[in-house]
Amino acid sequence: MPELPEVETTLRGIAPSVVGRRVAAAVVRNPALRQPIPDLLPEILRGRKILGLSRRGKYLLMAFRHGHLLLHLGMSGSLQIVPVGTAPGRHDHLDIAVSGNILVRFNDPRRFGLALWVEGDPSAHPLLRNLGPEPLSDAFDGDYLYRRARGRAIPVKAFLMDGKVVVGVGNIYAAEALFMAGVSPLRAAGKISRARYGALADAARLVLALAIEQGGTTLRNFVGGDGKPGYFKQQLHVYGRGGEACTVCQSTLKNVVIGQRSSVYCASCQR
DNA sequence: ACGAAGCCCTGCAAGC
DNA sequence: TGCTTGCAGGGCTTCG
Numbered sequence: 194m195p196e197l198p199e200v201e202t203t204l205r206g207i208a209p210s211v212v213g214r215r216v217a218a219a220v221v222r223n224p225a226l227r228q229p230i231p232d233l234l235p236e237i238l239r240g241r242k243i244l245g246l247s248r249r250g251k252y253l254l255m256a257f258r259h260g261h262l263l264l265h266l267g268m269s270g271s272l273q274i275v276p277v278g279t280a281p282g283r284h285d286h287l288d289i290a291v292s293g294n295i296l297v298r299f300n301d302p303r304r305f306g307l308a309l310w311v312e313g314d315p316s317a318h319p320l321l322r323n324l325g326p327e328p329l330s331d332a333f334d335g336d337y338l339y340r341r342a343r344g345r346a347i348p349v350k351a352f353l354m355d356g357k358v359v360v361g362v363g364n365i366y367a368a369e370a371l372f373m374a375g376v377s378p379l380r381a382a383g384k385i386s387r388a389r390y391g392a393l394a395d396a397a398r399l400v401l402a403l404a405i406e407q408g409g410t411t412l413r414n415f416v417g418g419d420g421k422p423g424y425f426k427q428q429l430h431v432y433g434r435g436g437e438a439c440t441v442c443q444s445t446l447k448n449v450v451i452g453q454r455s456s457v458y459c460a461s462c463q464r
Numbered sequence: 465a466c467g468a469a470g471c472c473c474t475g476c477a478a479g480c
Numbered sequence: 481t482g483c484t485t486g487c488a489g490g491g492c493t494t495c496g
Binding site for chain 2: 225227267268269284301302303304305344345346347351452453
């Protein structure tokens with residue numbers, strides 16, 4: 194499931210092959226994503242030059258002179274460069290062929306993803322304008338989290354996964370960051386000290402940076418833009434390990450549900 | 465304003 | 481073996 198590191202990995206894998214090239218053709222096979230892919234997308238993109246590829250949270254933005262293609266991988270989506278002429282598979286919903294015989298293919302079995310055309314300033318788009326800061330930017334630190342948590346009663350894990358607070362921290366990395374910082378995922382967000390938020394912000398930053406370095410976490414069959422799997426999974430301490438032994442103190446890791454999400458933590462290391 | 469719950473969708477694993 | 485059931489989950493929407 195793509196979280197920020199996986200989206201970043203995809204961006205880095207795809208960008209060198211597409212930026213500066215022109216769209217030769219776009220093909221929509223199944224427009225029924227979270228929101229429908231616009232009917233006119235192929236016409237909008239044809240012949241246009243891709244000026245850049247960037248990321249905001251888990252959204253990818255393909256920049257053109259007359260607008261942006263806004264992409265989201267949902268929880269099962271992937272973008273890959275495939276050889277031109279490769280037969281499309283069952284969930285290959287969108288192809289973007291660019292000059293130089295390069296094909297970018299969007300695959301998303303669960304169709305929680307998104308491919309929208311945005312005119313004007315993309316940061317003003319309803320899906321982007323309320324997003325919190327990037328976790329790897331200077332705007333994200335312990336003081337920021339502490340300030341935003343004033344008066345909040347929700348469990349800190351749900352707080353950390355709220356895109357209005359900070360973008361890109363999904364279920365995997367929230368669990369890992371909380372473990373690393375020694376903070377219980379169940380603790381009310383408003384009842385955590387400034388110092389502990391400092392540790393938590395550092396942990397989130399570290400775990401995300403590490404995961405990006407490793408090419409993301411491969412779960413199920415995530416692959417980056419270059420088709421290679423990520424290697425971060427081997428370093429997960431708590432995610433997906435409920436019932437197993439804590440890597441630090443050997444206690445049995447607990448499984449709880451927080452905000453509809455399964456959450457694993459060590460009741461002894463995390464307070 | 466806040467927080468909890470519901471919804472979208474399909475692959476996979478577990479259970480019968 | 482082949483069916484059914486339940487779970488996974490990002491992020492928006494709805495409800496209280």
